[in-house]
Amino acid sequence: MKYSTKPLLVCLLSGAILGCDPVSGYKKTFKNSSKYTLKIEHFTRAGELNPYQLQATYTMAPKSEILLDNGSGLNDAPPCVLFGDSLDATVTDQSDLKVNLDLNKENNWVRSQSGSRSKGYQVECWLVVEDANVVPK
Numbered sequence: 001m002k003y004s005t006k007p008l009l010v011c012l013l014s015g016a017i018l019g020c021d022p023v024s025g026y027k028k029t030f031k032n033s034s035k036y037t038l039k040i041e042h043f044t045r046a047g048e049l050n051p052y053q054l055q056a057t058y059t060m061a062p063k064s065e066i067l068l069d070n071g072s073g074l075n076d077a078p079p080c081v082l083f084g085d086s087l088d089a090t091v092t093d094q095s096d097l098k099v100n101l102d103l104n105k106e107n108n109w110v111r112s113q114s115g116s117r118s119k120g121y122q123v124e125c126w127l128v129v130e131d132a133n134v135v136p137k
Helices: 006-018
Strands: 023-032 038-044 053-060 064-074 085-091 097-099 110-116 120-129 134-136
Touching: 023 053, 038 064, 053 064, 085 097
Parallel strands: 023 120
Antiparallel strands: 023 064, 038 053, 038 085, 097 134, 110 120
């Protein structure tokens, strides 16, 4: 008696597809609500023993925002401050001023999360620099 392998193959493929982890999405936004032009530097490092390397530099006009990161991962709801990332902000048009806000502290970021482990997460993080965060050096 000859058996068809097609039903077995369909069953195995269906199980593999349905059994996959859900995909989670995330978005990380930096908002400059101040009246100052800011320079944002984004540094990354591959591991604890590696030095930070400049990945990107952004010049932000007053009252603007930039998308720092936008992506997806498997079954993950990442924190706003990721290991190996470092951000620095400086006021570009006035050397006597500084941004007095730690961009690398999780508590300074606003985080919105929806979804679940079984359905996947949608995570959005944003940090806002306001006039009150810009102070004399």
